[in-house]
Every structure is written in C-alpha cells, then in structure tokens.
Amino acid sequence: MKRPKRTFTPVEKELVSDLWKQGTGFSDIGKVLDVAPGTVFTALGLNGQLS
Numbered sequence: 877m878k879r880p881k882r883t884f885t886p887v888e889k890e891l892v893s894d895l896w897k898q899g900t901g902f903s904d905i906g907k908v909l910d911v912a913p914g915t916v917f918t919a920l921g922l923n924g925q926l927s
Contacts, residue, residue, distance in 0.1 A: 882911055882915050884909075884919055888909060889919065889923070891908070891909070892905055892909070892916060892919055892920065893920075893923070893925060895908065896920055896925060901913075902914075902916045902917050
C-alpha cells in the first residue's frame with residue numbers, strides 16, 4: 877500500500893532550508909524531522925534549492 881504524501885509545514889520548510897544551507901545532509905535532516913531522506917531531497921528539489 878502506498879504511503880500518504882508527507883508535506884512540510886512552513887516552519888519545517890524553513891528548518892530544512894536552513895540545515896541544507898549549513899551543509900547538513902539529507903539523512904541527518906530526515907532524522908531531525910523523522911522522515912525519509914528522499915522526502916527531504918524532494919522538498920528541496922521542489923523549492924529549487926538543489927540546482
């Protein structure tokens with residue numbers, strides 16, 4: 877069965893962005909938010925921060 881899509885709150889999005897800018901990896905950010913690293917990757921990609 878497919879999992880429901882995980883969305884981040886505005887506060888979580890800001891945290892992901894800040895951690896990413898500090899050089900924190902996908903796995904470590906995922907541990908902070910208790911989500912899979914792929915979810916972090918997708919969130920960053922959708923916000924244009926991976927390019």
